Amino acid sequence: MNELPEKLLKPYNPKETEGRIYKIWEESGFFNPDVCVKKGITKADGEKFVIVLPPPNATGVLHLGHTLEDSMQDTLIRYARMQGKLTLWLPGTDHAAIATDAKVTKILEKEGLKKKDIGREKFLERVDEFVENSREIIVSQLRKMGASLDWSREAFTLDSARSLAVRTAFKKMYDDGLIYRGIKVINWDPKGQTTVSDDEVVHKLEKGKLYTFRYSKDFPIPIATTRPETKIGDTAVAVNPKDERYKKFINKTYKNIEFAGTVLDIKIIDDESIDMEFGTGAVGITPAHSMTDFELGNKHKLLSITVINEFAKMTDNAGYLVAGKKTTEAREIIVNWLKENNLLEATKEIDINLSTAERTGGIIEPLPKLQWFVDVNKKIPDRGNKSLKELMLEPVRKEEIKIIPNHFEKVYFNWIENLRDWCISRQIWYGHRIPVWYHEPICIPKGGKEEQVSKCVEMIVSIEKPVCEYCDAKYMQDEDTLDTWFSSGLWTFSTLGWPDLNASDLKRFHPTSIINPGYEILFFWVARMILMSQYLLGDIPFKTIYLHGILRDAKGQKFSKSLGNGVDPIEVINEYGADALRMAMIVGIGPGADSKFDIQKVKAYKLFANKIWNITRYVLSVERAGELKKELVNEFNSLIKDVTSDMENFRFYLAAEKLYAYVWRRFADEIIEESKGNTGYGTTLHYILENSLKLLHPFMPFITEEIWSTLLKNENLLMVEKWPNV
């Protein structure tokens, strides 16, 4: 019998171990691929494996859902590193513009402060402070998980390097005609006081009423609407050209119709898009307050009258009955007016689509506004005359990018096919300021000489602040900021040194190997990364998209603050150990599948950690003697093969389960039991233990490293040992 270290006589204590081990790893420098090359662990020109961490929002700290993807990614990264690949896992955080802006606004409100009162500069100082605090917590949480991230490359979506990338990308897109400024009906969030993109609008079905009415007694066609208050802005009625009922009215204009405290001019137009079956088969067209009507309005050259403002109140254009009223009040007033004038012909209960802003919950008001857009249909000469839509579709179609699970490809295609131009300007303060500059309204002639002033350029898109060549007036930057996903879209290469095309990281590490976000940000983020990378680099951003599902609580509800069902990952780690939490996040959770969090599962893997501990204790008590038992080695080798193949195919959820089954059910329960009383097993037991530790390391890095380095007193760290390929 060998002497056993004292700590082996007690159950495994993750709390005492994990912090110490992480420190050893960090001090080794092996999280950084350059150090691995320098120390001869990996070859500089070897195969590479790169993941950029989906940057957590700086709105708060990590929740349990994050530990799901952190576990998956660290497992893949550690496996790759042990395979001897040039391995980089790059950390960072996301400024999450709207979310963070809203969060800090709320905090200020609690202090009795208003955003407007303290001003843009002071407000941004407060946000920076808040974000820095969140970032520090997030980083410490990632360390607790055992994440082998290369901290020397940490990035932030709003730091100076990323800002340069954003401005460069914007300018190039503008110069190529892919970014344009225009007046369109956009999704206005009255609560957040900003536009949001189509993707940031959440559609819900709600009980509502469909009102059928005529503008006046003399008006020949009844129309149906769910929003009577917008009808004050109507300038046309559209019918289907095939509709026999209304054919004779097409192209007639009815003037000076007295309607609910205002006067309307309504033209009857025909359009194929009108459904003859719905309502009365005739649609009142409100170009200013509906995206479809806006497009119809453009097509038929209709007048657009804005009757609702940014605060979801009726404008002065809306007539004496409702001007200044809230839209909800205006609706009631108008319905009453219709009733009083015997114009309301029917009221029907139907499900109506209620659109709200994803972040603030505000009810979306479609409004015409001057905004910045990304044109997704324009052909790009530099990119084979393909549009951004096509550039997004192509690599997935050609399987240069593989989506796991596969069925999300259809979801992806479906989204792109329905995609419209992307509204990228936001009226919030926190975010990347739009790199567009406007000349002061009045020119200040240089030296009092006026002759050049006519040449002053009104608007300049520029990476740096421009100076007027012809006069002394200044350029003022656009007040708006960019959609947060604009900068996130650059993440796979803005973190590697782009726009410097000679940056060594960019050359060595792009495209990345795999991206591992939740499926809920497939459109928001993954699609935008493909868009940006395809357009700006002419390259894919990653080869594989491994989508994970949503982690829910035991009842199947989403974790959320309002439900108060949050679980602090740090508490879980403190009680059960990071290894146990990691295993619970890996085993049995297939790609793209939602899963329910059960603390029992974590507990089970804590017991497994202890099992490994006791196996070690037993094996260490046995002398390394006798021949290697060929059968057992063969059996173990087939496990290696199996697990390796699972890892190569991103089936880590199966690999982990197999290791668990082997180590506990086979090695401990059978092989070790069999060995008792038999001599000559020593060498074999040591062989299986050591190699099991290697296989387990990507999944349970702390305990395996502790046993390997501290107890088995190996010279090299387990994290850079060679994976036992057979």
Added chain:
RNA sequence: GCGCGCUUAGCUCAGUUGGUUAGAGCGUCUGUUUUACACACAGAAGGCCGGGGGUUCGAACCCCUCAGCGCGCACCA
């Protein structure tokens, strides 16, 4: 409306290209303090793999169909 997914043990879920007696965790029951581990061990009960039809030597897995549940997208006013 268009699209996607799920339905496997009491509960939560795996099941890789179709291939022996369908697996895991938790729970339940019976026994065991056997010097690696009671944070353990030995053993047991529990499944017409949602229903029906088809392809196949062979189906939880492929095809069709029905039912229930969930999700995404959407310019039915």
